[in-house]
Amino acid sequence: MELASQDAELRAALFRFVDVVPACRSLDDLAQHLSGFLGEVDDRPPPLEVAMRMSGTKAGRAALGAAAAAGVKHMAHRFIVGETPRDANAVLEELWRRGVATSVDLLGEATVTSPEADRYAARCREALDGLAEVYRGLPPRPRLEEDSAGRIPRANLSVKVSALTPLLRPDAPERGKRDAAGRLRDLLRRARELDAHLHIDMESYDSREAVTELVLELLAEEEFRDGPSAGLVLQAYLRDSPELCDRIIAWAQVTPRGYPLLVRLVKGAYWDHEIVEARQHGWESPVFEVKADSDRNFEALTLRLLEARPSVRVAIASHNLRSIAHAIAANRAMGGDDVDVEIQVLRGLGDDLQQALATRGLRVRTYCPVGDLVAGMAYLVRRLLENTSNESFLHEQAAGRPLEELLAAP
Numbered sequence: 485m486e487l488a489s490q491d492a493e494l495r496a497a498l499f500r501f502v503d504v505v506p507a508c509r510s511l512d513d514l515a516q517h518l519s520g521f522l523g524e525v526d527d528r529p530p531p532l533e534v535a536m537r538m539s540g541t542k543a544g545r546a547a548l549g550a551a552a553a554a555g556v557k558h559m560a561h562r563f564i565v566g567e568t569p570r571d572a573n574a575v576l577e578e579l580w581r582r583g584v585a586t587s588v589d590l591l592g593e594a595t596v597t598s599p600e601a602d603r604y605a606a607r608c609r610e611a612l613d614g615l616a617e618v619y620r621g622l623p624p625r626p627r628l629e630e631d632s633a634g635r636i637p638r639a640n641l642s643v644k645v646s647a648l649t650p651l652l653r654p655d656a657p658e659r660g661k662r663d664a665a666g667r668l669r670d671l672l673r674r675a676r677e678l679d680a681h682l683h684i685d686m687e688s689y690d691s692r693e694a695v696t697e698l699v700l701e702l703l704a705e706e707e708f709r710d711g712p713s714a715g716l717v718l719q720a721y722l723r724d725s726p727e728l729c730d731r732i733i734a735w736a737q738v739t740p741r742g743y744p745l746l747v748r749l750v751k752g753a754y755w756d757h758e759i760v761e762a763r764q765h766g767w768e769s770p771v772f773e774v775k776a777d778s779d780r781n782f783e784a785l786t787l788r789l790l791e792a793r794p795s796v797r798v799a800i801a802s803h804n805l806r807s808i809a810h811a812i813a814a815n816r817a818m819g820g821d822d823v824d825v826e827i828q829v830l831r832g833l834g835d836d837l838q839q840a841l842a843t844r845g846l847r848v849r850t851y852c853p854v855g856d857l858v859a860g861m862a863y864l865v866r867r868l869l870e871n872t873s874n875e876s877f878l879h880e881q882a883a884g885r886p887l888e889e890l891l892a893a894p
């Protein structure tokens with residue numbers, strides 16, 4: 485990852501390799517693909533030269549294939565808590581005991597057939613049942629279970645609309661919304677019965693409107709007025725996110741719910757995708773192109789959301805110490821209690837941070853993806869892109885940039 489962050493060509497070659505790993509059938513196959521992709525890189529650093537030389541013999545390819553498979557598996561295990569929700573139970577219990585809440589994400593996105601979407605919805609239902617059971621038996625953690633607006637469900641599941649319908653297309657948003665609505669309604673009903681929280685993730689810009697409208701329309705239905713607890717995501721890297729933030733707040737103010745809408749503020753995980761997509765079409769990119777603009781907007785949106793309480797609940801999802809510290813400080817400056825702002829981190833990226841925040845008595849929730857490597861590939865590639873981006877906070881921190889610079893206002 486360190487080498488990849490210094491060389492865009494090498495990064496592309498490694499991502500192509502990671503992408504084909506689940507389809508490779510033997511160690512030889514793996515080694516041939518790896519050396520094939522690396523062969524396209526002009527300037528190979530010494531460790532990769534060694535890998536290329538190994539691929540010249542059958543025995544060398546077996547060793548190289550085994551090392552490459554172990555490497556990818558190791559990375560995947562860092563970010564993915566288990567292949568099935570049951571595998572994840574021990575991690576969820578351990579986190580809760582250490583004062584950390586979770587949101588489980590069943591890996592899988594962009595389904596292409598209805599049976600596939602039905603299967604994803606059925607897996608989500610089962611996961612809700614399983615989560616409710618696991619959390620029912622755990623000891624009380626008042627910090628994680630209550631804020632000034634009332635009770636916070638223990639079980640929490642994050643879902644993706646693109647996995648709930650094969651029809652989510654920007655040119656026909658209504659069809660996608662209609663098709664996903666049935667499955668999402670069913671999950672909302674189950675979450676209400678089990679008293680679980682259902683969170684709808686946000687994906688690329690082309691589905692942003694459809695997903696936002698779908699969530700706000702369903703949650704405004706009479707049947708869901710009193711529950712379940714539910715939420716959506718606001719992406720601060722989008723230039724038009726301040727307007728969307730206002731729309732969401734206006735909706736929340738005229739749509740009182742038993743559980744206030746939880747807004748998870750993120751910067752956005754599809755930055756590279758949005759930039760490439762816009763360039764391909766000759767469009768202006770919908771995302772900021774200067775990192776500090778995203779950071780500044782994140783802070784501005786943090787303030788707007790905090791001010792909009794109690795109509796909304798606020799979750800700040802970031803690994804950037806500056807973004808998080810700003811939210812905590814702004815909340816305190818407004819006279820808010822720490823319990824009224826939730827910090828969220830990703831499994832594998834925010835592990836140390838999660839513990840530091842929990843130790844300080846703040847409410848922290850870790851997003852825990854569950855699934856196999858094939859389903860998790862798109863997720864894994866997004867995390868790797870983030871980790872190898874020179875502008876990412878975690879990368880700069882790991883590279884030894886002084887804390888005073890990292891914590892400076894963007």
Ligand SMILES: Cc1cc2nc3c(=O)[nH]c(=O)nc-3n(C[C@H](O)[C@H](O)[C@H](O)COP(=O)(O)OP(=O)(O)OC[C@H]3O[C@@H](n4cnc5c(N)ncnc54)[C@H](O)[C@@H]3O)c2cc1C
Nearest residue numbers: 685686750751752753773774775778801802803804876877
């Ligand atoms: C619990 C949790 C849930 C999440 N759910 C979602 C979700 O539903 N949808 C989603 O899209 N993301 C989601 N994310 C991911 C999130 O959007 C970020 O990608 C990730 O957290 C990195 O941001 P940061 O604040 O931690 O790090 P930082 O290093 O401060 O910021 C990195 C981010 O800055 C932005 N960026 C990078 N380069 C530039 C540039 N040149 N110009 C402008 N902006 C740039 C990108 O958004 C990049 O991800 C989630 C994150 C967490 C922790």
